Amino acid sequence: MASKFEQALAGIDDAHRGDPNIVTVDGSEIPYELHYANKMTKYLEKHNPSASEALKLAVRAQHLRRWEIPRSSYPMTKPGYFSWRTALKNRQADIADEICRNCGYDEDAAGRVAALVRKENMKRDEECQVLEDVACLVFLDDQFEKFEKEHDEEKIVGILKKTWAKMSERGHELALQIDMSDRAKGLVTRALSS
Known part of the structure; x- marks a missing residue:
């Protein structure tokens, strides 16, 4: 019989399989959000191989059913973007909490997963x-x-600076190991040097 952790991971992945957006990975078609979840897990294993169950579940649940609330459903403004992101993370946290409880996690453990998905504290x-x-x-x-x-260079450099500022030293170390095109590397170098 599968553990509650295995059941919760399977429940999260079942939700990801509902994504109608399909990508091709290594010659196989897969729902985009399942691909995204796989990438999240891959980077968590590089960053922290001994991560807790709660963190593993939260990482896997980051984009739960995200496609159901498209960006276009909120005003195409900066406040609209932040409202959309807040609504998404609260909804994703609620879905993750429910999946965890349905798989046998108690209120505190399921709540911890939800708090991580919401990126509290x-x-x-x-x-x-x-x-x-x-x-x-x-x-x-x-x-x-x-x-x-899809964006002009100034906007990209600004986004890269903000992304870099959100990350820890370990995150920076792993980011510098990512294989990128020469243009992308140049933009990253420019963002980090300005």
Whole structure:
């Protein structure tokens, strides 16, 4: 019989499989959010191989059912963007909490997963910082090259500076190991030197 941790991971991945957005990875088609969750787990293992169950579940649950609330459902302004992000993380935390409880986690343990998904106490919670590092690493590894083609250089450099500022020294170390195109590397170098 599967442990509650294994059941919760499976429940989270089942939710990811509902993503209608498909990507091709190593010749196989897979829902984008499942691909994203796999990347999050990969970077968590690099960052902190002895991570707690709560952190492993929170990392895996980062984008739970995100596609159901598109960015376009909020005003296309900076406040609209932050409102959208807040609504997403609260909803994702609630779904993760429910999955964990349904798999046998008690209120405190499920609540801890939800708190990490919401990134509560970012400055004081070491696990929360690890989760933030992992999300930034996945952005740099998996989303940055597409993102940088869609925006002007100044905006990209600004985003890179903000991303770098959110990360710990360990996050920086791992970020500098990511294989990037020459253009992307140049933008990162520019952001870090200015």
